[in-house]
Amino acid sequence: MLQSQIFAKTSKSSRADAESVNADLLTRAGFISKTMAGVYSFLPLGWRVLRNIENLLREEMDPIGAEVFLPSLTPFEQWEKTGRLNSVGILFQACAANDLGRKVHDAHYVLNSTHEEVITPLVQSYTVSHKDFPCAAYQIQTKFRNEARVKSGLLRCREFRMKDLYSFHTSEEDMLDYFFHKAIPAYTRFFDRVGLGDRTVIALASGGDFSKEYSREFQTLCPAGEDQLFQIPGTDTYYNREVAPSKAPPWGDPKEKELPRKDVEGKGIIGVTELAAFLKIEVERTTKTLIFSSDKGFIAAMVRGGYDINEEKLRKVVGCMRMQLASAEEVTTLTGAKVGYAGPIGLPATVRLVWDESTAHRKNFECGANETDKHTTNANFGRDVAVPEKFYDIKVAREGDMDPETGKRYDVHRAAEVGNVFTLYTKFSDAFGFHFTDKDGKEKPVYMGCYGIGTSRIMGTLAEILHDDAGLQWPTAVAPFHVHVLPFAKTKEEESFNVALDLAASLEKAGFTVLVDDRLDTSAGSRMADSDLIGIPKRIVISQRSLTAGGGEVKDRKTGAVAVHPLKEVVGMLLNG
């Protein structure tokens, strides 16, 4: 392809709103262009990269599932059936201007954020017998999610490309077998091939409320990533922060002498940092108490100052189905104080107290006084509040925390979630009444799994990781072109230009994709800078100088190594890597 045919030009200066390395480089190099926050157009070079990523992915998916293409637009009803119409907060709901008889804003369609609502009834309509299972289908599609906060270029968009695979099974065992022995290995091979293998790990993450085990996330270690992984040192065990079991560094001296309990006026002081400063005590001495309401009654959850409560962990401790922060009215009724002054001492007996292990070992701790503007200091277990039967882990893990099993302090990493795999069990098949007739003639529920890979996010992650000061450095497997040929000639009649075209033709014949920079009116320096910015793995300069020196000057974008090779040998040399 001739570079003059690509309308998207490079830019020397970063856009003012270029929020991240990947957005900056990909925009400046002419791969993508922002249409609005979190929505990008893919330009010729960028679309080629995305296509390469997706085609590579197809090669790994085709052996384990059949490719389909599902609609983006879905009727409301299907989302009502699963109850997700209202529970998925980021859902785009659409209405049409010419839907007469309906009010404007009276949405009747969903722009799919994921496709369980489409694929489940679809597969259901064709499968009735146990002989039809297992089966799996995948697609690569545009997804819509109105993310509360769009950020980091292609890493978090409102409209993005995703591969989603769904599998259907007659038993839990078969579902798990597919999950562990088909999906995960295929994913691992794909991430190796796409160029992220050496930095991508499998992390344990929340499986959702319907799942018995952790889901698995494929996470690429990368400072721009928005997830935090907690690694047990020296092992392959990584937890997403949202599920990492944690043991706080112990704080407190059991031998400390108990002081008289005292209620202190601290008007309007809410928040442990402010409070600790006001009371002139350590933050660790303070206690954060949050009141939750659940189907098992009210719960007061206590963590040491500086920690947050992990509702998922708390839910498991309590053993409830649903749980939410108590309303301001409920808090006032229970504590007799405004929100912000709740504490464990003197709550109604109906409120279950759940203490985090970080609060143990402390003497003379602070907590809310259950009275507006008041804080209790020098509280002690046994004297002021009952010694808990057990201390739990109900907090969000923090850097510095230890894995409770091994007692080792976690290594914490930033990472970008590039793929995830879930066991869905019968959540969706139940919603649609998706059953099959088993060998014994009985109707049984279908087990499902779903497996996602964000292909546009992978493009962003690659840019985020593989670049230097001069620009992008694409791995050969996904590069927009394999070779960038730069003829340095003044006119198209010159020898070097025609030699370059001949070389490009023979490279293409050998199976390489080639971009020829035919912008002869542009200075050599700026064309080389563009070449570095675009990041095609191999650059070949053909000029009077290189011809005199014996042929074409080949430069490796990644290593920067430069060497002149006879023209006849260039193709063979590139074929041999």
Next chain:
RNA sequence: CGGGACGUAGCUCAGUUGGCUAGAGCGCACGGUUCGGGACCGUGAGGCCGGAGGUUCAAGUCCUCUCGUCCCGACCA
């Protein structure tokens, strides 16, 4: 959804306490000189100062609202 910052030429930005006939660099067009690391000289085109109200003799500049964009946090199959 909370907190913060920013909207002036295609892009990056300057524009003092209101005085503007709105600037610079890059890019673009034309002419010339260059020709292997973002060349140089000259000429030129290009703006509803995000939008709507207001204050004022006078608003890019001050006030209110609104829309947009980014950052931090919350959220996140």
